[in-house]
Amino acid sequence: MSDPRKLHVIIEDVPKEKKRWISAAILIPALVAVFTSLGTFHFSSENLRQSGENLTTNLEAQRVKFEAEQSYLSAELKALQAHRERELSLAEGDIVRDVVQRLNESTDFEAQRRAIHLIASIAGVPRAVETEAYYRSGATIRALQDMARNDIGSLEDDKVIRKIIDDALAQVPMAVFIDSSHNNNVYCTASKSLGRTNIDDIYPILRDLPLRFISERVFEDQFASSDAEILIAQIIKAKPGLIVMHHGAFEGSPFDKQAGLGEETISAFLEPIFKAYEPSVVIYSRTSGFVTDAQDWFVRLGKIGPYFLKLSAFVQKDTGKSDPENNRDCFASKMPNGMRIRQAVENALVVNESYRFGLKD
Incomplete structure (x- = not known):
């Protein structure tokens, strides 16, 4: 009888082949799962690649179609624009x-x-x-x-x-008008009270003539020889074909006193201009005998300029009834002064054009 306190342990060796089959039984299902997964992944990747290629092809087709439609629409728009422009042009x-x-x-x-x-x-x-x-x-x-x-x-x-x-205006004849509002230089009483000059009253009757107008107002209390030199230089630079000036334009100015007064002042102003070029000149005055007086400067310069005229202005009788403010005949278009100065300017234009085209020497 065995001793109940002793434990008998029996160890049985397991065959090596048994252990390998157990490992294979565990490994094979895992491998099957892996290969199955790989197969599925490969299939999914192939599908994804194919889907990507299809998407790319579709997008390219859509792009080509879009560009074709855009090209057509652009051509249509250009045609519509051209048609609209033709309509607007017409x-x-x-x-x-x-x-x-x-x-x-x-x-x-x-x-x-x-x-x-x-x-x-x-x-x-x-x-x-x-x-x-x-x-x-x-x-x-x-x-x-x-x-x-x-x-x-x-x-x-x-x-x-x-x-x-500017090029168009350069082809337009130019005229410079010179006057002042000093003393009794202004013919129209109303203009004198407003500080205007005769130029303000002459312009309306000449504005329809094909001329460029330059207005030069002489300030009698300030216009000295230096100012005259500046004005002379400006005229020479611009070369207006016609100079229209009041005989008394410089009256009462420092320039008038420095130049020698009266006729000598006019001569001192015009001489340097005529040395530079030969403009036409119209000088008007209400002074008695102004036209018949033959000053040396007038005789000399008159032989040079294309058109050189001393114009006698009309002196209205102060009746105090018909035109007490002297606003009717100072330079009205259908009254003597207006008609005379307009005719003189028109004649100067014709003569200047004749000289320009070589019709006169």
Whole structure:
């Protein structure tokens, strides 16, 4: 009988083949799972790659279709724009032709002036300048001068436009008018009370003539020899074809006293101008015997200038009844002074043009 306190342990060796089969039984399912997963991953990757290629192909097709549609729409838009521009061009052309016709038919100063501005706003400044050159008048020239005074801007295109206007104005004859409001130089009583000069009353009766007007007002209490030299230099630089001056324009000024008074002052002013170039000159005065007096300067310079005229202005009798304010005949367009000075300026223009084209020596 065995001893109950002893424990018998029996150890049984497990065969080596048994252990390998157990490991394989564990490993094979794992490998199957792995290969199954790899197969699934490969299938998914292939599907994803194929899907990506299909997406790329679809996107490319969509892009090509989009570009084709955009190209078509762009062509359609250009065609519509071209059609619209042609319609606008035709409409503008009709309007411009209508304006030009009215410009040709109208003799109204403001209507002609507005016509050039309207053509510029519709068809552009170059077209307006071309039209102005053909229908040139005092009104159309004033329209160009309005444009020249406008602040067009600093862009290159604007510089070109400004040059077009300046070149057009450079072809317009220029006249400088010189006078002062000193003493009784001003013919119109109302103008004298307002501090105006005769130029202010002469301009309205000449504004329709094809001229550029330069107004030079002499301030009798300040105009000295140095001021005369500046004005002479400005005239020589601008070379106006016509100088219209009141015989008493320098009366009472320091220049008049320094130059020798009266006729010597006129001579001192005109001599350097005639040495530089040969303008036409009109000098008007209400002085009795002004036209018949043959001053040396007039005889000498009159032989040089294309047109040299001493014009006797009309002296109105002060009756105190018909025109007590002396505003009717000082330079009214249909009264003696107005008619005389207009005729003189028109004659000077004709003579200057004749000299310019070589019709006279």
